[in-house]
Amino acid sequence: MSDETSETSPDASSEPVVESTHPRLDAVVDRMDGFVNLVEVAAGALFALLFAIGVFDLGLQIWEATLSGSITDPNIVIGFIDVGLLLLIIVEIYQTVVAYIKENDTRRIVRLVIYTGVIAVVRKVIIFRTSEYGTASNALTVAIAYGVLAFGLVALLYVDRQTSNTGQ
Numbered sequence: 001m002s003d004e005t006s007e008t009s010p011d012a013s014s015e016p017v018v019e020s021t022h023p024r025l026d027a028v029v030d031r032m033d034g035f036v037n038l039v040e041v042a043a044g045a046l047f048a049l050l051f052a053i054g055v056f057d058l059g060l061q062i063w064e065a066t067l068s069g070s071i072t073d074p075n076i077v078i079g080f081i082d083v084g085l086l087l088l089i090i091v092e093i094y095q096t097v098v099a100y101i102k103e104n105d106t107r108r109i110v111r112l113v114i115y116t117g118v119i120a121v122v123r124k125v126i127i128f129r130t131s132e133y134g135t136a137s138n139a140l141t142v143a144i145a146y147g148v149l150a151f152g153l154v155a156l157l158y159v160d161r162q163t164s165n166t167g168q
Helices: 023-068 074-102 106-126 136-165
Strands: none
């Protein structure tokens, strides 16, 4: 192959640098990288817009429930919590996209994905209603699945914290 690999990159990281001997190919790859970066930024902007619209909508729903007097209905409040947690998931996804654009710290990106998963599972647990399932067995199966997911995500966070503290 006509590509040469130097030992390390100029910024002293441990990743090897591949120097291509095909300038036209390099130009195409650079354009594709620029396009992908543009799409990543657009995705971040879309999530920011979704969050802003969602916050406005949630505020409107709370205002309407207050005016109608249904604000004291526990199911209405649970609906607000559901929407609020969904908005937090959108924020976490936005932060993941931004972290992916700005840096190559895989650990931070993975941590953000785990946090997003924790919020998603908590959201599902909060809105969980056994009456939504045909049988008690089906409801129990879903509840166990949520428990396993929650335990797995907490275990991942624990492992991440332990390895972060030991400097690995």
